[in-house]
Amino acid sequence: MAEQREFFNRRLHSLLGVVPIGIFLTQHLIVNHFAVYGEESFNTAAGFMGSLPFVLLLEIFIIYLPILYHAILGVYIAFTASYNTKKFGFFRNWMFALQRITGLITLVFIVWHVWETRVQIGLGRAEADYSLMEGILTNQFMFWFYIVGVISAVFHFANGLWSFLVSWGITQTPKSQKIASYACIIVFFAISYLGVRTLIQFAFGV
Amino acid sequence: MAEQKTVRFIITRQDSPDSTPYDEAFDVPYRKNMNVISGLMEIRKNPINAKGEKTTPVQWDMNCLEEVCGACSMVINGTPRQSCAALVDTLETPIRLEPMSTFPVIRDLIIDRERMFDALKQVKAWIPIDGTHDLGPGPRMPEKKRQWAYELSKCMTCGVCLEACPNVNDKSNFIGPAALSQARLFNSHPTGEMNASERLEGLMDEGGISGCGNSQNCVQVCPKGIPLTTSIAAMNRATNIQAFKNFFGSDNAH
Numbered sequence: 001m002a003e004q005r006e007f008f009n010r011r012l013h014s015l016l017g018v019v020p021i022g023i024f025l026t027q028h029l030i031v032n033h034f035a036v037y038g039e040e041s042f043n044t045a046a047g048f049m050g051s052l053p054f055v056l057l058l059e060i061f062i063i064y065l066p067i068l069y070h071a072i073l074g075v076y077i078a079f080t081a082s083y084n085t086k087k088f089g090f091f092r093n094w095m096f097a098l099q100r101i102t103g104l105i106t107l108v109f110i111v112w113h114v115w116e117t118r119v120q121i122g123l124g125r126a127e128a129d130y131s132l133m134e135g136i137l138t139n140q141f142m143f144w145f146y147i148v149g150v151i152s153a154v155f156h157f158a159n160g161l162w163s164f165l166v167s168w169g170i171t172q173t174p175k176s177q178k179i180a181s182y183a184c185i186i187v188f189f190a191i192s193y194l195g196v197r198t199l200i201q202f203a204f205g206v
Numbered sequence: 207m208a209e210q211k212t213v214r215f216i217i218t219r220q221d222s223p224d225s226t227p228y229d230e231a232f233d234v235p236y237r238k239n240m241n242v243i244s245g246l247m248e249i250r251k252n253p254i255n256a257k258g259e260k261t262t263p264v265q266w267d268m269n270c271l272e273e274v275c276g277a278c279s280m281v282i283n284g285t286p287r288q289s290c291a292a293l294v295d296t297l298e299t300p301i302r303l304e305p306m307s308t309f310p311v312i313r314d315l316i317i318d319r320e321r322m323f324d325a326l327k328q329v330k331a332w333i334p335i336d337g338t339h340d341l342g343p344g345p346r347m348p349e350k351k352r353q354w355a356y357e358l359s360k361c362m363t364c365g366v367c368l369e370a371c372p373n374v375n376d377k378s379n380f381i382g383p384a385a386l387s388q389a390r391l392f393n394s395h396p397t398g399e400m401n402a403s404e405r406l407e408g409l410m411d412e413g414g415i416s417g418c419g420n421s422q423n424c425v426q427v428c429p430k431g432i433p434l435t436t437s438i439a440a441m442n443r444a445t446n447i448q449a450f451k452n453f454f455g456s457d458n459a460h
Binding site: 003004006007008009010011077079080081082083084087088090092093095096097162163166167168169170171172173174177 | 284370372373375377378407410411412413414415416417418419420421422423426427433435436438439440441442443444445446447449
């Protein structure tokens with residue numbers, strides 16, 4: 001496997017983007033969506049996630065290490081492409097470019113988001129509850145920063161799911177790839193709705 | 207007699223592999239049904255640029271003149287394609303000719319496509335049949351398979367797919383779509399199949415199939431309409447299965 005390091009790394013990168021990172025993203029936005037049902041409902045859901053057994057190990061092996069690996073290799077991938085959407089304005093070429101741009105935006109967003117929430121909670125300066133997020137998102141600038149960050153992350157996941165299906169050789173024919181495109185568009189809108197709806201709840205209380 | 211109609215060509219020229227490129231314009235006498243190559247031949251006959259100055263004839267590569275050899279690829283009005291199949295009557299004027307930017311320029315419009323042939327070596331895009339004795343006839347090929355494999359065999363290593371691919375550039379070692387599809391062609395052949403794993407190992411080496419980022423420009427620009435992205439996805443599946451066989455062990459990992 002040593003002589004096929006690049007192949008192994010790229011396949012691991014593709015796998016980690018869906019399992020566990022994509023699954024975590026979906027789960028995270030579903031749990032957050034409990035905020036829409038009220039402050040108490042969100043605190044119960046967040047409290048449940050926070051009291052899972054081996055929570056720190058789960059965080060390290062399902063969230064931090066996979067994201068770190070995916071991000072470092074991802075930045076390298078994004079900067080080794082020579083973007084040519086101006087010359088070749090095909091739909092998939094735009095998706096190719098957007099996949100890399102949203103990846104970089106998502107990385108900036110995640111670093112800030114983790115610093116502002118998980119790190120502050122870890123240092124004992126904040127509690128993982130409704131009021132923490134309400135405090136952040138009632139700031140107009142932070143609200144829009146979160147909107148851009150969440151939509152970028154969901155786009156990167158939905159479009160990444162499409163390339164995952166190709167990279168693992170599941171969708172081969174143009175027809176199956178086209179149907180996968182439609183399926184991923186539905187995934188994008190459904191998960192974006194969860195994320196954006198939650199942000200509106202925290203920011204405006206509606 | 208009416209004044210001779212002319213066609214303006216604006217050509218990106220380069221005197222040597224390391225010199226700076228520059229544009230030069232030419233007014234070529236128009237003939238009915240002329241293609242870009244017959245325009246270049248006129249310039250070679252009478253190398254005088256649009257300013258009326260004598261200059262060196264423009265150099266370009268060509269061979270078959272019927273869009274099967276791939277040698278005369280260049281960027282014509284922004285689109286990489288074969289100059290033999292580019293009819294002047296169908297092009298907007300002035301006609302802009304540039305060498306394909308993915309490849310090193312040797313002179314003017316001549317580029318060096320050696321990297322494509324190196325890529326074919328990496329994936330062993332041939333069928334080894336030479337031996338010390340006659341091996342007899344090979345196994346037959348199902349007709350349905352022959353039909354799609356024939357489409358893949360139309361590849362002429364012209365380099366247009368590499369020119370369009372955002373992942374083929376100086377910063378990456380990706381070998382490009384053409385060789386990935388050729389590995390599939392030879393793996394689909396009943397005799398070539400016997401060395402299938404060697405080609406898959408070539409695809410899994412540095413610069414191989416994992417360099418594909420699914421921008422799918424290749425399939426859009428291929429002058430032969432080869433289903434390159436289907437080939438890439440098929441080889442993705444085959445290399446993944448090969449990787450599992452190699453790691454976990456299999457009697458069919460040969």
